[in-house]
Amino acid sequence: MHNIKTMIQYTKVLNILYVEDDSILLESTKKVFDNYFKSVDTAHDGQEGLRLYEDYHKKNGSYYDLVITDINMPKMNGMEMSEEILIQNDMQAIIITTAHNEIQKLQEAIDIGISGFVTKPIKHEKLNNALYRISRAISDRIFVESHITKIEELNIKLEEQNRELSKSLRMLDTVINKKQIIESKNKSKEKTKVEQEQAKLEAQEKEQKTEQLKLLIEDDLYELKEILSEIDVVIIKIINNIYETDIDSLDELISLFSKYASVLSFYTIFDELSVAMTGFSITLKENPLPDNIENIKNIFMLLETFTYVLDKWHIDLSSGDENKINSLDASIINDIRTITNMWTQKEEEVDENLDDIFDF
Numbered sequence: 001m002h003n004i005k006t007m008i009q010y011t012k013v014l015n016i017l018y019v020e021d022d023s024i025l026l027e028s029t030k031k032v033f034d035n036y037f038k039s040v041d042t043a044h045d046g047q048e049g050l051r052l053y054e055d056y057h058k059k060n061g062s063y064y065d066l067v068i069t070d071i072n073m074p075k076m077n078g079m080e081m082s083e084e085i086l087i088q089n090d091m092q093a094i095i096i097t098t099a100h101n102e103i104q105k106l107q108e109a110i111d112i113g114i115s116g117f118v119t120k121p122i123k124h125e126k127l128n129n130a131l132y133r134i135s136r137a138i139s140d141r142i143f144v145e146s147h148i149t150k151i152e153e154l155n156i157k158l159e160e161q162n163r164e165l166s167k168s169l170r171m172l173d174t175v176i177n178k179k180q181i182i183e184s185k186n187k188s189k190e191k192t193k194v195e196q197e198q199a200k201l202e203a204q205e206k207e208q209k210t211e212q213l214k215l216l217i218e219d220d221l222y223e224l225k226e227i228l229s230e231i232d233v234v235i236i237k238i239i240n241n242i243y244e245t246d247i248d249s250l251d252e253l254i255s256l257f258s259k260y261a262s263v264l265s266f267y268t269i270f271d272e273l274s275v276a277m278t279g280f281s282i283t284l285k286e287n288p289l290p291d292n293i294e295n296i297k298n299i300f301m302l303l304e305t306f307t308y309v310l311d312k313w314h315i316d317l318s319s320g321d322e323n324k325i326n327s328l329d330a331s332i333i334n335d336i337r338t339i340t341n342m343w344t345q346k347e348e349e350v351d352e353n354l355d356d357i358f359d360f
Contacts, residue, residue, distance in 0.1 A: 007128055010135035011036045014065035017056070018042050019049035019081065020097070021073040029122070036131065037066075046076030050084050057088075065138055068095045079109065086113050090315055091141070093134050097122060110229050113315075115308055117236070133305045140331060141312065148327070210322050212267050217320060220263050225314055227263070231256045232307045239300050243293065250289070257281040269325065276333045280340060287344045299342050306335045 016037050020026040021044050033040045041056070041064075043049035049069060057063050067085060069078040082094050093115045109117070115137070116130045234253045238245055261277035264270040289296055309332060316324040 004128065007132040007135065008036060010139045011131060013038055014135060014138065015039045015056075016041070016066040016068060017049060017053060017064045019044075019046060019067070019069040019073070019078065021045055021070060033068075045073045046078055046081030048075075050076065050081050053085055054088075063089045063092060066093045066095065066134060068097065070097050071099075079112070082109075082114060083112050091312065093138050095130055095134060110232060113311070115311075116304075129301055133301055133308070137305055137308045137312075140309065144327065144331065206322065208269070212269050213317065213320060213322050213325055216267055216317065220266070221314065221317055224260065224263055227256055227260045228307060228310055228314065231260070232304070235300055235303050235307065239297075239304065242297055242300070245289070245296065250284075254281050254284045257284070273329055273332060276336050280336045283340050284343060289343065290345070295342065299339060302335070302339055302342065306332075306339065309335065 014037050016033065016039070018026070018030060018033060018040055019042070020029065023044065026042055026044065030040055030042055041052055043052050046069070049067075053064065053067070067082070069081060071078040078096060082096070085092050085094065090113065094113075095116045095118060096109055096114050097118050097120055099120045116134050118127050118130050231253065234249055234256065238249050238253070257277060258281040261274055261281060264274040264277060267274075289299070309328060313328045313332065316327065
């Protein structure tokens with residue numbers, strides 16, 4: 001189980017909605033959540049939960065960071081509520097609490113975009129692991145979005161500076177002599193020519209990205225999603241049987257990652273990701289798992305978070321916006337390196353560096 005202090009560093013800034021029709025379980029679990037999260041709103045059924053979700057957005061101009069919901073509830077069940085929420089906000093992180101006899105609904109929940117699952121009766125270790133994984137992924141997303149915002153603000157500032165510079169140059173033109181004006185114009189023409197060539201190259205690159213992204217969406221994105229769903233199911237299977245991890249499950253997982261990399265290799269815009277994913281699958285195949293069971297748990301919890309990031313990347317690809325398709329490359333490749341290091345390190349090295357690996 002992850003250190004609670006480590007988990008709380010991610011959860012303490014999050015606002016959540018908790019939906020559960022069992023009043024006793026709702027109140028007892030809310031008391032636990034109050035120690036973890038910035039704020040906790042509760043609802044007794046999916047209909048009330050959806051109303052609170054919409055009211056929160058109207059009041060705050062933003063959505064809840066996380067929704068945790070039961071499946072079977074009156075008026076509107078958790079699956080139906082989650083579908084409605086994801087229509088309004090396809091980036092919404094949602095954890096489903098489900099009884100063991102409802103596991104058959106796992107694939108349906110994966111298909112609509114559910115972020116994670118906790119089986120009932122709720123055990124603190126599984127709950128904390130799920131909260132750690134999801135809250136850390138939310139933190140990563142917020143971090144990426146904040147940097148995008150800063151870049152946009154910097155671009156606006158640079159545009160303002162360019163306008164001021166242009167104004168100063170026009171004033172300078174009025175006081176310099178004819179020769180200087182001619183030289184300036186000649187330089188301007190040369191600069192314009194270079195800019196035109198650069199713009200042409202950028203347009204060609206953008207066109208290539210657009211064509212490859214369109215081809216991916218039409219031909220292979222569905223297959224990538226299917227492979228990722230299979231990967232997620234195998235990871236969950238291994239986590240649920242962590243003390244009896246079998247070779248066949250590991251081989252299946254490695255084969256799926258290799259298959260995923262193979263699909264990416266057809267697209268030059270994903271060269272770095274393809275190479276990283278291929279090397280990842282080869283490394284896992286050639287190196288046995290660590291002997292320490294706690295290290296194995298940490299590896300597969302990190303793998304589950306990794307699949308969550310890939311799922312959000314698929315959503316970016318589905319949007320057809322070429323400006324988004326490489327925005328998570330660095331994060332994905334960094335996760336691959338982290339998991340690879342944990343998988344291949346000797347037990348004593350893992351024990352010494354484990355805190356550093358999870359301190360992002």
